[in-house]
Amino acid sequence: MAFLEIDSLHKTFGANTALHHFDMKIERGEFITFLGPSGCGKTTVLRMIAGFEAPTRGTIRLDGRDVTHLRTRQRKVGMVFQAYALFPNMTVAENIGFGLKVAHRPQSEIKQRVDEMLQLIKLPHLGERYPWQLSGGQQQRVALARALAGKPQVLLLDEPLSALDAKIxxxxxxxxxxxxxxLGITSIFVTHDQEEALSISDRIVVMNEGRVEQIGTPLEIYNYPRTRFVASFVGTLNILSGHVIDPSTGRMAVDGQELRTAQTLPVGDAGKKRMLALRPEAIVLEAPAAGRNTLTATVEEVSFLGAIVRIRTRVKDEVISLDIFNDPNRRLPERGQPVALGFSHENLLVLEEGVQG
Structure with a gap:
C-alpha cells in the first residue's frame, strides 16, 4: 500500500469540471511535482489533499487512513503558500510556533521546536524580527519552517517560489x-515552471485541462513525452507531421523523406498521419550515416545564444530547430545553405493523440 493514495478524485464547481478522475499513488519520502499551466487543476488537487476543498467524488488515503472528509488540522499536513501568509504582527519565532500554540503544546516544547526550525532554515538569529524586516526569500523560509514545525506527514507547497526573483x-x-x-518527508510541490519541476522532483505529474497527461521521472517526462502537450510544454521541441509506412518496423515519412522510429506502432496505423517529436539537442549536422535518420533541409536562421547556437531549418512544410554547443573554432552554416540533419531512431518519438482518461 502506498503512503498517500489518491483514487478517482473528481471536482466540479457548478457546471465546470476542474478535475477529471485523478489517480496516483505516492510513496513515503517521495518528492512529487504537479506541473502545468494556470487553470490545469494542479492547485485544486493540492487543496483537496490539504482539506481546503472537498472532492465531488473520490478518496484520499494517508498512511492507510481515509482522510477524504477530515478537517485540515486532522490530516497531519503542512502547507506553504505562494504569498507566504505570515502574520505581520508576530515575530518570526511566533509565526513558526503558531500552529504548536494553537495545538496547546507546552511553552518549553514550542521554544525548543522553534529553535530547531530556525537552525534548519539557517536563520537562527532572526527569531525576534518581524516579517516586514525580512527579504522575500527569508519570509518563504519562515513559512516553510512554520509548515514543518508540527511534524506533518506530508508537506504541500503551492508555487512557493513564484514571487521571488530568478537567482533566489x-x-x-x-x-x-x-x-x-x-527530513525524509513526503512532499508535493506545485509549479508551472518546467525547470523547477525537472530539477528537484522524484516524479512529475504533468496536467492539462483538469486531466493527467503523464506521470514519470524528470528523465522520462523530458526524453519520452507521451502526448503532444507534454512534449511541447516541457522543453523546446520540434513537432513534425508524419505518415506511417510500416507500423511493424516504425518506418515513417516526413515530407517525402523516409525516417524510422524505435517504437512499434499498431498494425492499423499504416497510412495514418501521426505527430512526431524531436528535441533540438538530439539533432546533429552530419553527412548521411548508416543506421541513423537523415533529413535534407535548408538553413533559415542561425541564432547565437551564448553557450548554445540554435539553427532553424526548413524541410518543405516543416520547420526544424537544432541546438549545438558554441565552438569558436567551428564554422557555422549560412542562411540558404543545404544541410543534412542526423538523429537516432530512438530520438524520434511518435506521440499519443490526447490526454489520459
Missing amino acids: RISLRQDIRALQRE
Whole structure:
C-alpha cells in the first residue's frame, strides 16, 4: 500500500469540471511535482489533499487512513503558500510556533521546536524580527519552517517560489529539496515552471485541462513525452507531421523523406498521419550515416545564444530547430545553405493523440 493514495478524485464547481478522475499513488519520502499551466487543476488537487476543498467524488488515503472528509488540522499536513501568509504582527519565532500554540503544546516544547526550525532554515538569529524586516526569500523560509514545525506527514507547497526573483528561486528550491531529503518527508510541490519541476522532483505529474497527461521521472517526462502537450510544454521541441509506412518496423515519412522510429506502432496505423517529436539537442549536422535518420533541409536562421547556437531549418512544410554547443573554432552554416540533419531512431518519438482518461 502506498503512503498517500489518491483514487478517482473528481471536482466540479457548478457546471465546470476542474478535475477529471485523478489517480496516483505516492510513496513515503517521495518528492512529487504537479506541473502545468494556470487553470490545469494542479492547485485544486493540492487543496483537496490539504482539506481546503472537498472532492465531488473520490478518496484520499494517508498512511492507510481515509482522510477524504477530515478537517485540515486532522490530516497531519503542512502547507506553504505562494504569498507566504505570515502574520505581520508576530515575530518570526511566533509565526513558526503558531500552529504548536494553537495545538496547546507546552511553552518549553514550542521554544525548543522553534529553535530547531530556525537552525534548519539557517536563520537562527532572526527569531525576534518581524516579517516586514525580512527579504522575500527569508519570509518563504519562515513559512516553510512554520509548515514543518508540527511534524506533518506530508508537506504541500503551492508555487512557493513564484514571487521571488530568478537567482533566489534557484537557491531556495535547492534548499527545499535538501531539507526534504534530510527530513525524509513526503512532499508535493506545485509549479508551472518546467525547470523547477525537472530539477528537484522524484516524479512529475504533468496536467492539462483538469486531466493527467503523464506521470514519470524528470528523465522520462523530458526524453519520452507521451502526448503532444507534454512534449511541447516541457522543453523546446520540434513537432513534425508524419505518415506511417510500416507500423511493424516504425518506418515513417516526413515530407517525402523516409525516417524510422524505435517504437512499434499498431498494425492499423499504416497510412495514418501521426505527430512526431524531436528535441533540438538530439539533432546533429552530419553527412548521411548508416543506421541513423537523415533529413535534407535548408538553413533559415542561425541564432547565437551564448553557450548554445540554435539553427532553424526548413524541410518543405516543416520547420526544424537544432541546438549545438558554441565552438569558436567551428564554422557555422549560412542562411540558404543545404544541410543534412542526423538523429537516432530512438530520438524520434511518435506521440499519443490526447490526454489520459
